[in-house]
Amino acid sequence: MTRFKNCFSKLMAVLLVCVMLLGDYALLGAYAKVESVDGSDSLVRTSLSEIEKLLTSVSYSSYLEIYKDVKNADKEIVIDLSAYKEDSTATVNLKDGYEGAEGTVLLMGDDGKIVFDIDVPETAMYSVYIEYWTGDIEVLDASGAVAAVGKSADIERIIYFDESVSFKESRSLTFTRAWKDVYTKIEDDKSKSYFDSVSDFFLDFVRDQANMSPDSDRLFPYDTNGNEAKPTKEIYGMWTGSFAYDTSGYYPNPLKYYLTEGAHTLNIETITEPMAIKKIVLKAASDTLTYDEYIAKHTAAGAKDYTGETLKIQAEYPVLTSDRTLYQINDRKSSVSEPQDSTLIRYNSIGSNKWQYVGQWIEYTIDVKESGFYSIIPRSKQEEFMGSFVSRKILIDGELPFEEAQNLRFNYSTSWRTDVLNNGVTNFKFYLEEGIHTIRFQVVLGDMSDILGRVSDSLSNLNEYYRKILMITGAEPDDTRDYKFQKLIPDVLKGFKEEAENLNQIAEEIILISGSAGDQTGTLKKVAVIVERMGKHPSEIAGYMNTLKEYTATLGTWLSDNTSQPLLLDYVAFQAVDAKAPKAEAGFFASMWAEILKFFGSFSADYNSIGSLVEKDYSDEALQECAIEVWTANSREEATIIRNLVDDSFNERYSIPVTVKLVVGGTLLPATLAGTGPDVYMGAGQSDPVNFAIRSAVYSLNSEAHGYNFNDLSKWADHPVYGEFIDDIATFDEVTKRFAPAAMVPFTLYGEAYGIADTMSFSMMFYRKDLFVELGLEVPNTWEDFYDLIYTMQSNSLDIGFPQGTGGSFIWAYQQNDDLFVTYTDEEYDAYLNQLLTQYTMDELVEMGWVYTDASGKVRPKIDGMEINLGSNTMLETFKKVCELFTDYDFPYSYSIATRFRQGIMPLAIADYTSTYNTMVIFAPEISGLWEFTPLPGTFDPETETINNSTIAAVSSLIMMRGANEKNALSAWTFMQWWSSADVQSTFGNEKIALLGPSAKYSTANIEALQKMSWSKDELDNLVAQFNAVECTPEYPGSYIIGRFTNFAFLGAYNNDDNPVEKMRSYLDDINAELTRKRQEFDLPTTETFKELGSVADDK
């Protein structure tokens, strides 16, 4: 058996070498011309040599270890911003006095890098200090056109000296923005005015202590239901200075770079967002006092403990925040939270899981009337980490008062707590001078930072060892075989022993810090045991491989769990040092009474309707007739955003009353039947418009015959209501131009469109840049390249994620210009039409609805969708090839892409772009910057010498239901065209991110809106390239049957080794029969019709 195996592997090796050599030849051929099918120029793939420069496996901790004896810099190096070097690739503008700055400001675009020569006076450790603008900026190119516009996302840069990145952490440095709140004020005459959280009115209001009691006036406006409405977040531009910090928070102090005396270059490379830089200084961070020194210093200066009244800041009134997601929350769980109402929404707190990522901060202002030492007591709650604590650091007027203030602890508790700010050992008091101060709380990892950093290092080592072993053993290690690990990878064995020791030690330290063992250390110890055994007994390595893989995944989850630091704040009290802490929770009877009130209140409160800020007067009869009702089955958050958008943007432009209702999916059908349905339904599925339309529940949007023709709005021009803004309504043709051309295909049946696109999602190719460099692979441009990759990947035991069944084969077939249904040429259409004319007159055919006039004005029989095209050569061949990928090439059928991509065992996957992106951003922060998504590989067409890299998209739609009538149909259309416009779509997308975080990217179908969303330049270029090459499958009566039978065919081939072609062909009759049956139900011509009329097909 072993002999056979050896023999086999030798054979395989020879084969592989041959194939790879041949593959190179194929590559030469395929590189003839790389161009997307629609001529879109940019297939942005970061060149791998460029990436290589940025890749490093050195972690900051080992970097510091090397240079631990080097002193910190005494001198500062101030960079002359105007002297950037010639080889800078970024778009750069220099402006004097930009936004009130003194001297020259450097505006850097959202692409490329900028290089400076520096002259280092002494060999030492330097940190990078940058003063930058927190607002959005615009960068112009040489010709004066706008090259980059800020999109309000965090600014990310790579900083490195000379040729390469010194340590991993320097590869992604984040510079936070600042966000202010914009409050709406409703005047007595119902007009709105606005003020923001940096205005004097706001600052005076929150500094006045009288306003900090629960029963004082509120700043939040009330909506028509009596609930408080949240202020909106707006980016706030100011100059701010910051050192470059480790984004993950494992190292609490500014990052230090080792520079020798002499000439060097400083490189700043963009990941996201343009950036306006006022000053770059290389210097050492100044030392901070310890707490004892701090107290001694102020006591010596005569400071006394404060003894007066308690000062309070209500947490729901922040001046600035670092993220737009940090918005006010209504806490209903505790009756002590200030203020409180038993049924209505009162914003009384802030934070929770929106305020959990390292670096996020919230800033308040306070007016101190008397100098002295204060006890700072936040009323806070941390109920996520049992047996552990979360950390914050406090900055007073932008300064860390003393060193311990960056490790403030908040212990776990299911109820609110009012503890004096402490580090687990000492309760601190803070010296505040009389006057106005800013108080900023920032998320840090505190005492856990060092530990988490080490676990993260261990994890990346273990993942690397795992891959190294995998390359020797293959995916299914044989435990009985001796792989001679000691000879092949002695460093890995040594590494295992070290990591085991590390993990055990970390576990001990955690127990010391948090005082209890618990779950946390359990995970670490469990992993340590296995790792140690693998290090000590190499013969057991093969047997433990699966366990190791699972454990590293667990460790990864452990890490991301422990780095999140959620904390909910109700208020912050500044009080006399010896005063009693405020009450943290209500007593038993008080809570009971509050619960009783809530319970009875719940009978009368209306939780479903989404209220507006101002009740509009719609008593005018003409206006009332135009009113429409819009339904959405999205989340409550999204419904609220829609409501707000309607109130602001829609009502400003169009004076039509709109009711937004949040419904449960599935209510649409019964409601429409009962005649109580909506006028417009948002977020309908891809097949819904046509399916509803053939049952006359949805109106056509471009023809009078089955609905309304919104290409011709002239008939409403004199309408008393519509007439005013008729010029502001886009026509149907104008609206469809907003989408990829194929996006309307599924909603269009025989020339009539029954809906417009809402969202559009499609697959793109995700790959791990670091692993591609490691394996020396190039990103595939064509499927030939892709096939060449498979060998290299599989010989290294790596997987490829590929859409199963027809998911993949349709993409291939569409790239070869084949279609799901049989398509007809002009002659064939005419032949069929003539066939029909032998039996019926033209008038009869029109009467029966068997013909229609297409866009070019030709009369066509309604024969599309009559016959499935799965039997075509292309379709069968692509299907067979996809089946072979899963049977012969052993592609995995089901897998968790998030886990495998992150662990690096699936470095290439074709997957839906939004959902995969959203998962990766949250789930795998440790590989951020190491992966990218690009358009799919394409099919090379030798005739035109182009590569067609189309993908197949799924679209959702907006539909106009039959609830709409003559009078309000244009209202419905006005709403639909408004919703799909670029401004509204991008605002909605950005608001969603504001509400739900960076992992809530919205897959709009509007290409212009996509460009306004917070994608980075590279991401956007790739997206746009793929957007231009999107195909959609059409919908016809009976379409549902296709997916079903093709899946059967795939499973048959996969499970039972059936011949894919035979299997697929065996279902063709069933599919066609169902299409025919459904068409008969709707009185459409079928293949049967033509058989009866005498075979046209024979003539063909």
Add this chain to the structure above:
Amino acid sequence: MAKKEQAVVRKDISRFSWTLNEIKKHKVAYLMVAPFFILFIMFYVVPVVLSVVLSFTVFNMLEFPEFVFFDNYIRLLFDDEVFITAIKNTLIFAVITGPASYLLSLFFAWFINELRPKLRAFLTLIFYAPSISGAVYLIWAVFFSSDQYGFVNAYLIEFGIINEPKLWFQDTDTIFPLIIVVALWTSLGTSFLTFIAGFQVVNKDLYEAGAIDGIKNRWQELWYITLPSMRPQMMLSAILSITGAFGFGGVITALVGFPSPDYCVHTIMHHLDDYGGARYEMGYASAIATILFFMMIGCNLLIPRILRKVGS
């Protein structure tokens, strides 16, 4: 007071007015049963009748139904191969899981009944747990995950029994047996509990009397004494088992997806969902429902006849 009132005899008046009379006489009782009765009619009788009516129409849920006489039934019975598969599968499920789960419940209940009360309560909880904890059958999907790192696949690959992951719930060879096991596992629910209760109420004196009358072993005791004295419980369990087996569809959809590959575990419930949901053919779906309804009624009529044989 009742002296003068002459008893109304059934023969004297028409059946209708006699009933009316009776209702008047017992109007308090009728009043008390009314809330349930109204709800029962509204939510059970009316829908069933409506469904039977709809089964004679073509109804796409968006437009007004169109009357087509027996077309739906003709197509269903003579021109729908999938429906025949569905009937076959449903009957197999009903025959295997219905009685099997019934007998299993009975025997588990019998065994557990012999144990000490505390241990009995504990075991009862264990056996009953699968059916109270809702979607707990989904752990089968975890065990038999088609991922190569799914529990069963991972172990089988490790032991060298299979070389590549098997798609347990997508492979026509393995779906059926697996589903039957899951069905049996989940079905040890209410009927099991009823049996446990049944065993508790058997009059203990009967065993003594039986012993005197010549019962030789525990089997005879079970057959001649225990079972006959708990016929009502058996009746309830049987009806629950059979209806459960006929309506067994949700679990399959959750584990296998809808529709199952090659319709291999397609049941009447699935067929009904298919036409009522994806295909917008409510008339046809109603015809399916009607047939299922009568199949269930038939089975439930059969059960008492079989149960009458117990103990004889």
